[in-house]
Amino acid sequence: MGSSFGNIFKIHTYGESHGVALGVVIDGCPAGLAIDESFIQSELDRRKPGQSKITTQRKEADEFEIVSGVFEGKSTGTPISIIIRNGDQRSKDYSHIADKFRPSHADYTFQAKYGIRDYRGGGRSSARETVARVAAGAIAKLLLKHYGISCDAYVSQVGSLKLEKSYTELDLSEAENNIVRCPDSSLAEQMIALIDETRKNRDTIGGIITGVIKGTPAGLGEPVFDKLHAELGKAMLSINAVKGFEYGSGFEGVKLNGSDHNDAFYKEEEQIKTKTNLSGGIQGGISNGEDIYFNVAFKPVATIMQDQESINEAGEKVTVSGKGRHDPCVVPRAVPIVEAMSALVIADYLLISRSNRL
Template identity: 45%
Template sequence: MNGNRFGRLFQVTTYGESHGEAMGVTVSGCPAGLELSEEDIQRELDRRKPGQSMITTSRGEPDEVVINSGLQDGYTTGTPIGMVIQNKDARSGKYEPYVTAPRPSHGDFTYSAKFGTRNWGGGGRSSARETVNWVAAGAIAGKILDQHGIQVKAHVNQIGDIEAPPVSFEEMLEHTEENEVRCAHPPTAEKMRERIDQYQQEGDSIGGSIYFEARGVPRGLGAPRFDSFPARLGQAMFSIPATTSVEYGLGKEAREWTGKDRNEDWEFDAEGDPIPEGNKHGGLQGGITTGQPIYGEATWHAPTSIPKQQKTVDWETGEEKEIQVVGRHDPVLPPRAVPVVEAMLSLTILDFMLLGGRINPDRLDGTAGEYDTEYHPSSPDNE
């Protein structure tokens, strides 16, 4: 099974299954000299971990990270960083009825059809449990970006048909972590929570979306076509389980705008460089960053594991069955997906920063000099 690595110079390779012994991630390409501790990683993992509130799964995972390579005296050495998070509260027995009877809208049958087998406990490799690895890697990327004045933030802007009004970046920084829904508009967060409670009581679930933004990203990152910034960003966001759409700038609203209305005239910035006078394009033009804030939105469908009666078929016995998917599942995904979105956005930006020579890929101590940042697609290390 391929598809377990993300990034080109800052490479993240993950392993683990929902009810396996542990989750793990190896980060290759982190420059030497970054001060890093398990506490730095743990802060982000605690935002993603289950059991935070009544609107998340009750699975009791502490998600405690252990860094077992790549550090010396509290600083990165430039060698691969290995991290492990043990699974402490897996209960696979509830999944035995679905070994040959796929749960509606899950990956049970598609995995089995492709590989002829699968780890069926908790969804195995297809479970969102795997995103714990991404958040761990994103915490490292975030620390590096912070040193270069780049900030990344996200918040839940819609649950069902309840949509928050636009909020500023500063409001996201201030309010996102103040409530269980992770909506930076407190009055809307209360309405969202009530709606989630309603679906929980009915034994159902609901979808939603997350607004994300990055500030301080320099102009000139990305390339046309397949290595464009939005292409790579789309890959990052669509990798998150249950993502159904990813937009940037005006997003789907752009279909309602004329060229004249959407186009933005050019002006000079404070340094005398050309800059668009607006930012309807979300900080990206021609697949390349403009230096303006990058912003967008990603949408998640409702969680598919619900206790309502549903119908399936057993591909071994040929029988139709009525099932109820019991267990510990989130009634809504965006609240816990906020740190995952921030992690994937951070990983995407950092990879482009390294590729573009904005950060020395070998060391972070400010050493000047020539260093090779060219991406060689034919190299075995960059397949």
């Protein structure tokens, strides 16, 4: 269990970090959608390793192949299967970690759960798995674009360097103009310097990504358990290294009084709006047509270039040595993943909402 997401616009992913391939089957994409393959590739490129000096220097082509569900450039309503082959998974030597439990990785928990695991590069628990999410998310984004909905994200914090401005004060398109994907260029420089310094210290650091969804009609989201923000939260928390999710006023909002927190309704040109938006565009779990915004907290990457004490499968003390090429900070490459998961949630709820009324 665990490799499926969504209800109507539903995805099923598979693949290990160093297996033959990763992929996704998308079942439930409405028929007739133009599938822009260059857009899918550009999204994969935003997530790709080796894209800048502050990401891992590993090289993976991340070229995809659509093997079903698209005919003459359009979705047919049947499952869209996308495969991304792993470039070179041969012969690489993982014997030094084969039976060791790397600290704060999933080696031990997979072993405890299954009694067997593909230890090469973390196997199924590797963040390499997110390549399939980004491919599926690209299809969801194309669907949402058709309906005038956008899902954007940017880096709003690295370590203690925090972007204090709200997304409403920023030009979000600036985020793609620097390698850390922060829309404030001067803070971006500081963030880049911090990540670079951390890397030189053979260490890693955490960060926060802010997501913004615009153009959502009022009425998306289901009462009680499948509230829109609950599903969005699950989507974000399912991304590797995520430790927290908040939307609208979030954790800070608990300090407020109701009289300051409530968003007053008004009508403008036949549209119902709210004067403030501490609700984060969602009330009672259902979108109200305002922007949806949220924060996602990522812990520092567990793989560090330092020796660490641990144990192996036999329970013996061992040293885990940092080797290979890894990300010193995950948030720059996680921006397209956050966007992809947002798009998958909204696409799904958009289709679900078609059954609301007679």
